[in-house]
Amino acid sequence: MPNARYTISILSKDSELIHYIENKRKSVGLSAYIRELIRKDMKNQDxxxxxxxxxxxxxxxxxxxxxxxxxxxxxxxxxxxxxxxxxxxxxx
Known part of the structure; x- marks a missing residue:
């Protein structure tokens, strides 16, 4: 199965998110980080x-x-x- 690709947009007014993501991207692969967030959400869905x-x-x-x-x-x-x-x- 080929990799699925998604695009997300972050509004310019969400500068704190942009800053956080940029810092996170330097230390961890962004795709791996988002996949892990999704897995946690799937496990904890209430x-x-x-x-x-x-x-x-x-x-x-x-x-x-x-x-x-x-x-x-x-x-x-x-x-x-x-x-x-x-x-x-x-x-x-």
Whole structure:
């Protein structure tokens, strides 16, 4: 399998990130560093992070009037089904 190549962009306003990456690049291969960060993220991925995102989306749905606040949390759980959660996960 050939190597996959990705390009990332860092905004000029993120000068502290640019400085950090430049220093990191001098001491460690940048590709190896990013691969290790991704591996750590894969191992430490916590489902509760996504649960917080789902709760936020449900709150925004209620605020925008798509469902009434009186319906309560049970209605929100019914409103955001697994397919919606999958879409939200893809966005984040």
């Amino acid at each position: 489902i509760s992070d996504f649960e917080q995102i789902y709760e936020y989306v449900a709150k925004r749905i209620m605020e925008n009037g798509f469902i009434s606040a009186e319906s309560g949390a049970q209605k929100v759980n019914e409103f955001i089904d697994q397919q919606d959660k999958d879409i939200i996960t893809d966005l984040f």
